[in-house]
Amino acid sequence: MRYKLWRVMLFVIVLCFIWYKYYLNIKIADYDLNKKLLSAKTSTKPVKLKISQLVTIILREFELYENDVTLTAQSFINMFPNIMLWIVYNEVPYPPLDLAITNNSLTNIQLYNLSPGLKHQDDILSQITTKYVLFVPDSSRITSQHPLQVMLSEIDKNPGSIAVLPVSAHSKGLKCLKLNINQREWTVRYNLAKENNCDEVVGKHLIMLEKNLLKNMYNPLLLPFPHALYLQSSFQNIQVKILKANSLHEGKPVLRTHHSQFKKKQSDQELLKSLYKTFKIKQIIRETGVTEWFGCSKETPRCFGIVLDSMPSYLFEKKWTPPCCMSNLRKTARHVFSALDEAGVRYWLEAGSLLGAMRSGDVLPWDHNVDIGFVRDDLNRCKWLKKAQSKPVVDKKGFLWEKGTEGNIFKVFYSKTNRINVNLFPFYSKNGTMTKDSWFTSHKNMEFTDSFLHPMSSIDFVGRSVPSPNNIRDFLELKYGKGCIENPEYPDPNKLRFP
Template sequence: MGRPCAGQSLAVPLKSTKDDARQVNRGKTVVVLWSVVGAAVLTTLWTLASTANYPTDPRIKQAATRPSKEPCLSQDMRRRLAASLTRLQRDIKSQPGMSEQGGRWWRELGKVAAQLDPRLHRETLRPATLVCPEHYDGTKFIVERCTGTPPLAKLVSVVVPARGWHPSRVSQVVRGLNTGHNLTIILILSNDDPPPDTNKSVLVLRYDDTVSDGKALHEALANVNTSFVFLGDSLAYFSWQHSSLQRLLRVLDRLGGEGVAGGSYRDEQGQWRHGCLQRSLTNYHATFLSGYQHSAQECMYCDDVLGPVLTSTRLLQHVPFSHALSGPALYRDWHTRVTQAGYLTLACPDVMFFLQEEPIMDTTDWKIYATQWSLQSVHSYDDEQYSFTCSEVGIRCSDLRKKITWYLVPPCCREAIMGGITILDNFAQEKGLSYELHHGSLLGAVKLGAFLPWDFDQDIYYNCKDRRTWETLDDFLKTKNTGCHMRMSTARQLVLQCTTFFVDMVCRKPLTGHTLPLPYRNVTTWVEYGKRRVSVMANPGNAIRDQIGPENLRHAQHWRVPGRPDPGAWRPCQTPATQSCLDHHPADGSLTFSHPPVCLP
């Protein structure tokens, strides 16, 4: 951009060095601003069209209360777009002598970024009305004296899931919660647990082991008559000095009264953590990372909070706990659905809860979560990796042709489909035969180095002169107990038919190796395809350009999908909340289709 501006300055009469510098800077500013505005306009039109009726601002709950059937962008993609617009905002503001028009563009970009990612909202937070405000006196935060705010007991109830807790722990938590405040406490106990040792009245609900944690919580919440609920999961002690529910209530109040607010935690061994997690669900993989990207009110915006939380009763009615789940997977599932419903979650590190032990999930816990969300792998917040088979998490590989209309093929199903190429490659090596991937399979090899996750079959060419030998593949299949068989389709086409997939085998005379320069013809071109060495057409990149046509590197759904859009776009997903939706992924590029996905900042 500097070169054209310099050229323009040479075309005008010479001025002082300062004038030249100012003109160059103005030129740079104009070019940058117009580039920014063009990008912003295009991004806005595409994004807002794609996110119609999809709630992102937690204060607009009339939209959030009805299920959205409109196409939407995934949370990850919205956040990436918002981050890009925020960077452009910074570029505009950094330009010297920004004009009034530039300031308007800067503000508009902020509004668009906030629509995409409400954690970036620039508007002034509303004053607290439910609890007294606070101010910073230069050394610490001071809660101001005020009148007109209701007693905390009129605003907040407490639900403590305490089945199996030691009686002294239960009594200690209840006494701590009731110190100075007459809160309604609903205690969930097992049938065999003794009553808590406390002078305060506590509503005790008892359930045997056949009732899930989620169902017990749901029934307990039906007894709540306040606008907010504190969920005291995992507590070992409660201290109002360190665990200020008023502080969390003030945070939610200033955001509009909706959302989830949690705090940090300290376990009995003294370890402290802020408990704020970021989460990504994509391509049958979940990543949980400890940390934050944005903050407000000295609190971290999170996708998940590991410790106890304060939330609104209305949110719990809109996003109830799953009746089928128990243990820590119940809370990971709930937080996932809270985020997808458009609510904000914050963790305030100054509010410290006392837990018995750090909340850690093992393989069993993650398997429950993975089954709930059809995931095959999880990168946990404690940096552990977990992998699950199709059968372990209830994924079936049947009817893939229907699945690819909206969704990615699961990795385990892709691996099963790759079994066909392995069979053919083993047979070809044993018989001294040649073959080449072509069309959809070759396209996947070139673009992704793997099977296209929106395809359902494989495609190879074999040399027509070798047809009789290839027809003996059926005997090979029987000896290897593959469960597959050969099918004669046409005079030129054979089909390797298996339970969940098939391979189309079309004869070509000759294969393309003869087009290579003479010194290279004795070695077939091959690629790494799903971590296998597989033969391809002589010049695979040129072959797919001719076979597929213009924009072949942009992604397009299978030609059998009805109403498929042109390359570079996906058909709107049938169920937008599903992590495997094709339209949650870019329609160009390869990194997000790796497994686990590679996400660049």
């Protein structure tokens, strides 16, 4: 009995062993098969996409009233019949574009109007399905696929960059520029780049970049194009490279008459004003050294409103005094200095203006006025101060002299319209102390011993020598505390700390 039981158990063990070996062989075979399949899959070369599957063309740079858009679009469609091409504008072109697309015969060419309307339309970038976007300037022709292949190859080697190709007639005339955008100072400064790696390119050219780069910009299709695009790409440190390739040529000449050229020049200027207002840019310093202003002037209001507690609104935007306002403030200060000198008024630089003179010989970069103290007994020596006691008066150069409504203070404004100003505080001596009849908690023009004015000293300020108290450091530390010259602060550090 025991012998039979042992034989049965042995038989079961043998069967289990045979089944296990069979199961193990199947698993090994499956693993080898999967490995081979995976190896075959990874070794398969990816399908090479056609240019029309990789690139979408946008025509953005053309004039509504005179252009070569139709033939430019046709040239690229002839070379790439299946490529998607968008014609983008802010107003419907007039005369109308002579395109067959108006009757929907070419579905891969689309018109897109950026002007707002009551009807909803999807953002153009959301409708672009390709990885790359190519911007083509008006009046361009292409005679082979080579230029786009060159651009794609460059971006493939340097992802996150912009590739540029000149239209052949302009290849030697392109300008490669570097940009320094200083938001705090409202300024863009240009310099010529030494190589073909730029921040901005000026001249007629094609632009290719990844669509995702456009999606990260505020508005890549802003006019004037492509200048607005380059401002945004430069701010994001996107490098631009100028390439070389043939097969890009000029199309039909446009804007040949003096009238159309003048019209374009006027339009470009208005577009620049609008663009710089959007991006809060007031000063452009060209690579030639020429400065262009897009801020306030004598005929327009200053760039900021009422100032509370000596803290202008721009400080809370992490900006300093707009450069146009600063330039106008310097002009006003120099004008006042000359008028006081001519009249023989004894005056000196006060408060934050004296602090700025000690630090840099200029107005503090965030200050919105200039403070001057003068001897009250000399008031009638200056005819403009004398006249201003009874009513505001405009002098021969358009500066407005006015007695302040808030206490015994005089103000000189750049003009009636532009209220950037110089403050004039009348002091008088009382028991050896220089004092005045009214004070402002927001100003540091406190009483001080008249020994600071005997004798007077001088200091460089806004490009000229200006009278000042003697022992300037002691004078300033009396008002602002120890180390005030070396440790900048905003007027009210409790509201906003200096960067």
